[in-house]
Amino acid sequence: MSDSHSTLPSQNTGWLDKSRIVAKPGFNRWLVPPAALAIHLCIGMAYGFSVFWLPLSRAIGISQPLVCPADMSLLSELFASHCDWKISTLGWMYTLFFVFLGSSAAIWGGWLERVGPRKAGIVSAFCWCGGLVISAIGIKLHQIWLMWLGSGVIGGIGLGIGYISPVSTLIKWFPDRRGMATGMAIMGFGGGAMIGAPLADLLMKSFATPTSVGVYETFLVLAAIYFVFMISGALGYRIPADGWKPAGWTAPAASKSAMITSHHVHLSDAWKTRQFWLVWMVLCLNVTAGIGIIGMASPMLQEVFAGKLIGVDAIFTELTPAQKTSIAAIAAGFTGLLSLFNIAGRFFWASLSDKIGRKATYATFFLLGFAMYASIPSMAEGANLALFVTFMCVILSMYGGCFATVPAYLADMFGTKFVGAIHGRLLTAWSAAGIFGPVLVNYLREYQLAHGVARADAYNITMYILSGLLIVGFLCNWLVRPVSEELHMSKEAVAAEKKLADDTHEHFVSDVTAIAHEVSHSWKIALAWAAVSLPMAWGIWITLQKTMLLFK
Template sequence: MSSAASTSQSFFSRERSVAEHGFNRWLVPPAALAIHLCIGMAYGFSVFWLPLSRAVGVSEPKACPAEMSFFDSVVTTSCDWKISMLGWTFTLFFVFLGSSAAVFGHWLETAGPRKAGLAAAACWCGGLLISAAGVYLHQIWMLWLGSGVIGGIGLGLGYISPVSTLIKWFPDRRGMATGMAIMGFGGGAMIGAPLADKLMSYFATPTSVGVWQTFVAMAAIYFVFMVGGALGYRVPRDGWTPEGWTPPTAAANKMVTSRHVHLDVAWKTPQFWLLWAVLTLNVSAGIGVIGMASPMLQEVFGGHLIGLDIGFSDLSPDQKKKIAAIAAGFTGLLSLCNIGGRFFWATGSDKLGRKTTYAIFFVLGFFLYAAAPWAATQGNVILFVLFFCIILSMYGGGFATIPAYLADIFGTHHVGAIHGRLLTAWSTAGVLGPVLVNYIRDYQLDHGVARDAVYNQTMYILAGLLVLGLVCDLAVRPVAERLFMTDDQVAAEKKTTVAAVAREEAEAHADFEDFVEEGAVAEAAAAEARRVDARRNGGARALLILAWAAVGVPLAWGVSITLQKTFVLFH
């Protein structure tokens, strides 16, 4: 029994996930995508709100008595939940994503990405099963606990699990590597939302809206993909570098270090809090727009979206349905820009530098936010949409670029844990951005401002936030030399030394000495080694194609569905 437990423990340990010689580093990004595409469904959870708001009434919502207390509404089985109550699940997602990433970031660095990925799968999929039971029993607290709290912890673990690993595999392309993985989080809703819609339609009956069955089915599907992704993670050996690559010297780029800052030191530095502010301000501006994209387009342009010179308030119910369909296309287009921006901007940051990339976000974003009201007053829908497509690409790009920025400033040894702490900025922005957009809108409506002008003041305020972000970004400087860990400290944390690495290499090639005693034997051994490598490379290529197909095919399906909805905008 103890032997079996030891074997199991060693299999899930970080040491057992160290890549063997000749491992293809391009197998790691699809493993990361497999997890991020699953947990990214958090962005698409709103697809469940309307069906869940009539889980009891089925065809129509069954309203609760007005005098019912909040506690009674949480445990009642006789009437339906309000969408405002269901929306708390979304808030819990991102509160627990940021907090769990901060709490478990250091554990991830020692336990390794495999354990973290499996823990994320257990939390995210287990949370869906608890939510399914909550829907079946009509207990909304189980939905909050299952998906919001436990699922939110899974989001945090799954989100940060590949960051440190990918940065270490791609020191020459840090931005591109993290951009590929974090792109998956933005793309998860494009796959999950239409999949959930189809599953709910399949499971729906005259007495059920089909949500709890959909949760169970999606939990099973996601568990397979997430476990596959977690088991596909590998970490590079100590001292590994890509063939032919040499680290940049300090003189060549002072903003990229080859040293390491400890987590306990990093989060106390001015650089950490400046980058925290950079992420908070960039995300606050974008996330507020995401939450209000559909009503914003409808209220700003009203009947102009369907060729009528009337405002939103003067539209008939049928006309409002038509412009709602157009606004859905706008939302889909923004999602594509959010996803594409994560890869485009993060990859571009490898050439431009992280500081310059963020400066572009803030300067360009300022002008676009400030110009959006002008585009609205001109009635130019295409220009208005273009502005926000670029804005949302930079919103996604900010998420994908920040891990590489952290690695540049603090080194790679603790970057996963540091990134976890920094994601509390996301939780903060998730409250700040929507509050700014929603409450300023409501305040102006209450004071008689026309619907087509209620977002103007908001755009100027968001532009101001970006100015503050630019100031913070420009203030970032290299970390003081005294704050870096010594080589001995790094070696002690890795529990290895140069001598230990040498011993590991010697053990891996223990038989080599036996083959070099005679030239003919050595030549024969080399030929056999080449044949073995050829067979291995053939299998590795097949595995690489399968791995990318496993994530590429669902992503392509989600993109095609989104594009179909987007075409309505330009119809």
């Protein structure tokens, strides 16, 4: 029980206090998802950091990389300011992102539940945007350790706190549509790179000079833009009063939905259960396979279909530099298309899970995914580009849907009281997958190429291994059962937790007063949704323009 019993002031301490953001009667719950999206669209730029690698790899040489000595150690490279960084060194940022995202979500998930989403959102804004500023300084001084510390460590902490900040809040506002609610917010994390990457590209081109590639200036501008959006989102968070529920909604009877509990399981008990670790494996295996696909999608398309992409009968190694440039542009469009399906899948699959159940949704991910992963090698051999693209798009939609559905899965099993903190601990599975997926795919590919396997065939064994992981994931999901009633918290224990979290009596309302109809707030809702929808629409438009190259 120690997880939730750390020191907390007994009185309200200021406007950031959780008690200050309890919604007043008539508050419209549709104002909360845009607040969550405002934060997720900013931190989702973590997926788009690869747009900086090529410019940063020639930050000193400007026109071409100034290569470091071949015998330079990694430690020396961390402090070297006279030669350019290798892309492989810059790529470690991704590992830092996902490791610190998962670990920070696990460490501070309980704190978030106590202090509320507003304070957590503001901390996330300072970490993520402050990390970008520190990284900008690191780029200016050409010290990669400052980049890793800034965006990788401090920014990674902001990622984790910001990612889980809306989860329990949205689930409590939408008990009738848990999957859809979390899908809306987490959709933003998938869409962050879709907006941030082209914006960063425009900024770098604008700031580029004969003596600068324009990256550190871009980091500073992005930090300022993101800070405004994230603070606005954090200030827009509201939590429902105790006992609130949507008008006309009744919780499903336990007999009809055995996987959905109306009780709560304490954080200190939940993470020790068999169910928690089964879902941990479910997420880890699904994400490992998905990250494997994301990491290989672009090179796989180019190396497997090669000249066929531009109407030339030639394998990849026979293409001219100009032809390789042409298929690289087509692959960029393919990557953009996958990004769209990653985003759409977060909303589609999470919403579908409200209808068919979380367990059935994950069973679909694993069985359909197994069939598609295992079919891709033969599809590639048959040069069936249309079917290959279709399968990859569906796979990426399920990858996104996996993230969006899991918070609702946890709420179904463990209740809503600690779901944000439980979700935070579960995200360590993402950290693990962020290591397993790229290592498995990249090293296996390199091993095969080193032993003479043709580039077009180097992905086959990888696909079969990933499909095998999905079968293991299916079995883990099949073994999930409702949590034992012995672990359900009593009403007295729940009341004690509320008191500990400084939910004072003046903020409690009875069920009778809490089931009031919502005030429309139509202009506020329109403004809030426009603030997040317009940037998303711009990102989708840019992505579709690139995607059209795939179909020319």
